[in-house]
Amino acid sequence: MMKSDVEIARAAHLRPIAEIAEQLGIAEEHIEPYGRYKAKLTPEALADAGEKQGKLILVTAINPTPAGEGKTTTSVGLADALHKQGKKTVVALREPSLGPCFGMKGGAAGGGYAQVVPMEDINLHFTGDFHAITTAHNLLAALIDNHIFQGNVLDLDVNRIVWKRVLDINDRALRHVVTGLGGRVHGVPRESGFDITVASEMMAILCLADGLADMKRRLGRILIGYTRAGRPVHAEELGATGALTLLFKDAVKPNLVQTIEGTPAFIHGGPFANIAHGCSSVMATKYALKCADYVVTEAGFGADLGAEKFFDIKCRLAGLSPDAVVIVATVRALKMNGGVTKDALGAENLDALRKGAANLEKHIENIGKFGLPAVVAVNVFPTDTEEELSLLTELCARLGAPAVRSEVWARGGAGGLALADAVEEALGKTADFHPIYDEKASIEEKIAAIAREIYGADSVDFTPEARRQMAEMEALGMTGTPVCMAKTQYSLSDNPALLGRPSGFRITVRELRASCGAGFVVALTGSVLTMPGLPKVPAAMAMDITEDGVITGLF
Numbered sequence: 001m002m003k004s005d006v007e008i009a010r011a012a013h014l015r016p017i018a019e020i021a022e023q024l025g026i027a028e029e030h031i032e033p034y035g036r037y038k039a040k041l042t043p044e045a046l047a048d049a050g051e052k053q054g055k056l057i058l059v060t061a062i063n064p065t066p067a068g069e070g071k072t073t074t075s076v077g078l079a080d081a082l083h084k085q086g087k088k089t090v091v092a093l094r095e096p097s098l099g100p101c102f103g104m105k106g107g108a109a110g111g112g113y114a115q116v117v118p119m120e121d122i123n124l125h126f127t128g129d130f131h132a133i134t135t136a137h138n139l140l141a142a143l144i145d146n147h148i149f150q151g152n153v154l155d156l157d158v159n160r161i162v163w164k165r166v167l168d169i170n171d172r173a174l175r176h177v178v179t180g181l182g183g184r185v186h187g188v189p190r191e192s193g194f195d196i197t198v199a200s201e202m203m204a205i206l207c208l209a210d211g212l213a214d215m216k217r218r219l220g221r222i223l224i225g226y227t228r229a230g231r232p233v234h235a236e237e238l239g240a241t242g243a244l245t246l247l248f249k250d251a252v253k254p255n256l257v258q259t260i261e262g263t264p265a266f267i268h269g270g271p272f273a274n275i276a277h278g279c280s281s282v283m284a285t286k287y288a289l290k291c292a293d294y295v296v297t298e299a300g301f302g303a304d305l306g307a308e309k310f311f312d313i314k315c316r317l318a319g320l321s322p323d324a325v326v327i328v329a330t331v332r333a334l335k336m337n338g339g340v341t342k343d344a345l346g347a348e349n350l351d352a353l354r355k356g357a358a359n360l361e362k363h364i365e366n367i368g369k370f371g372l373p374a375v376v377a378v379n380v381f382p383t384d385t386e387e388e389l390s391l392l393t394e395l396c397a398r399l400g401a402p403a404v405r406s407e408v409w410a411r412g413g414a415g416g417l418a419l420a421d422a423v424e425e426a427l428g429k430t431a432d433f434h435p436i437y438d439e440k441a442s443i444e445e446k447i448a449a450i451a452r453e454i455y456g457a458d459s460v461d462f463t464p465e466a467r468r469q470m471a472e473m474e475a476l477g478m479t480g481t482p483v484c485m486a487k488t489q490y491s492l493s494d495n496p497a498l499l500g501r502p503s504g505f506r507i508t509v510r511e512l513r514a515s516c517g518a519g520f521v522v523a524l525t526g527s528v529l530t531m532p533g534l535p536k537v538p539a540a541m542a543m544d545i546t547e548d549g550v551i552t553g554l555f
C-alpha cells in the first residue's frame with residue numbers, strides 16, 4: 001500500500017539541526033534552535049559568511065492544474081540528487097501559507113520521498129514568521145484607524161486609505177468590509193477589506209530586505225493613504241516604524257531545516273506568485289550561495305508568473321545572476337492545456353498532449369529571452385503511460401530543451417539523478433542573464449513588455465482608474481521600480497479559461513498599487529483576487545488530531 005506524505009515524513013530519520021548547520025560550516029552558536037530540528041540563523045552567521053558564490057538554479061513550471069505540478073517536490077528531489085552526488089547543496093524554498101493548506105492546493109513542503117522536514121511543523125505554524133507579518137500588518141492598520149479616531153492630525157482622507165488588513169486564511173467574506181460601526185466609541189466608519197497575509201507588502205519587504213535595518217527603512221516607506229488635499233502619507237509619519245520593526249526581530253532571520261535525506265534547506269518568506277512576487281527571501285538565497293556550491297530555489301506557479309518576477313524583481317533588486325532553469329512539466333497539465341477536463345486527465349490522450357505542448361513551448365522560449373539555459377523535468381505520475389512520456393520527450397527535443405523524467409516523489413534523490421546530470425550539463429553552458437525590460441522604462445512600458453514578451457498578448461488595456469493610479473505612481477517616484485503583475489496562474493492570459501498558448505488576446509489592468517516599501521508597483525489584471533476563497537469542500541474538513549497529538553488528513 002502506498003504511504004501518504006505524512007507517513008513518509010514521520011518515518012524519516014531526522015538529524016539534529018546543529019549537525020545540518022555544521023555541514024554548511026555554520027557554528028552551533030550561530031543558530032537559534034526551535035526544538036531539535038528547526039533553527040534560525042543569527043545575524044552573526046550571515047555576517048561571518050565567506051565570499052564564495054555558488055551556482056543558482058531556479059525551478060519553475062508550466063501553467064498548472066489546480067493541484068500544482070510538483071515544483072517544490074522537484075526542487076527538493078533535485079537538491080537531494082545533487083547532494084547524493086557529493087555536491088555541497090542547499091535548497092531554498094518559500095514557507096507554506098495556511099490558506100492553500102486548509103483550502104485546496106495543500107502545503108508546500110514537497111511530497112513523497114522528496115520533502116523538507118519536519119513537514120507538519122513547516123506546513124502549519126513553523127517558526128511564527130507569518131504570524132509576525134500578520135500582526136505587524138494589522139498593527140499598522142489599527143494605528144491608522146486610531147489616528148483618525150484621535151483627531152486625524154495628518155488629515156487622512158478616510159475614503160483614500162490604501163492599507164487594508166490581512167489574514168493567513170482563505171476567507172472571501174472579508175474581501176470588502178466596513179469597519180468602525182456601532183457608534184463613535186467604536187471608531188470612524190469606513191470601507192476597507194482584507195488580503196491574505198502572503199499578499200501583504202510586509203511579506204514582500206521581508207523577502208527583499210537585506211537585514212533588520214533595511215527592513216526598518218522599508219517599513220517606514222509604506223504608503224498608507226492620502227490626505228484630503230491629495231498628499232501621499234507613509235507609515236513613518238505615524239511614528240510607528242520602531243514598533244513595526246521589533247515584531248520582525250526574529251522573523252527577519254532565515255530558517256534552517258533539512259530534507260528527508262539530510263540536505264540543508266533554507267525556508268524563509270512565502271509570497272504567492274499570482275498576487276505577489278512569489279520568491280523566498282533574498283537573505284536566505286544570498287547566504288545559501290555563500291555556503292553551498294549549488295543552490296536550488298523555486299518561484300511560484302508557472303514561469304509566466306514566478307520566474308518572470310524572480311528575474312525582473314528579485315534578481316534585479318538583489319543583484320543575483322541565475323545560472324540555469326528547470327521547467328517542471330507533467331503529462332496531466334499539458335493534457336489540460338490541450339483541452340482535457342480535470343476529471344479525464346488520467347486517461348491516455350496523445351492528441352491533447354501534442355496540443356498542450358504549445359504551453360511548454362512558450363515557457364521554454366521565455367526562459368531563453370532571459371538568456372538562460374533550460375531543462376524540462378517531467379514529473380512522472382502513476383497515471384502517465386509510456387506512450388505519453390515518450391511523446392513528451394520527443395516533443396521537448398523538437399522545442400530545443402532536454403526532457404528528463406523525474407521520479408523524486410517515489411524515489412527521493414535517487415529518482416532525480418538523471419535530472420541532476422542534465423542540470424549539470426546546462427550549467428556548463430554560458431548564461432547571459434538579463435531582465436526582460438529596462439528599469440528606466442515607464443510603468444506602462446514595463447507592463448506592456450511583460451504582456452507582449454512573456455504572455456504573448458497583442459496589447460494592454462488600462463481602466464480609467466488604473467490610468468489615474470499610474471499618474472499617482474509616477475508622482476510618487478515609482479517610475480524606475482519593477483512591476484509585479486497579479487494574474488491568474490492557469491493561463492498565459494488574464495483569462496483562466498484560455499489554456500494552452502492563446503493568441504490574439506489583450507491584457508486588462510484594472511488597478512495599480514504602490515508598494516513603496518517593497519520597491520515595486522503591483523498591477524492587478526483580469527479578475528484576480530488578493531483574498532482567495534475556500535472550495536466547496538475545503539481540505540480542512542478532512543483534518544483531525546488524536547488525543548496523543550497525531551495529525552491526520554494533512555496529506
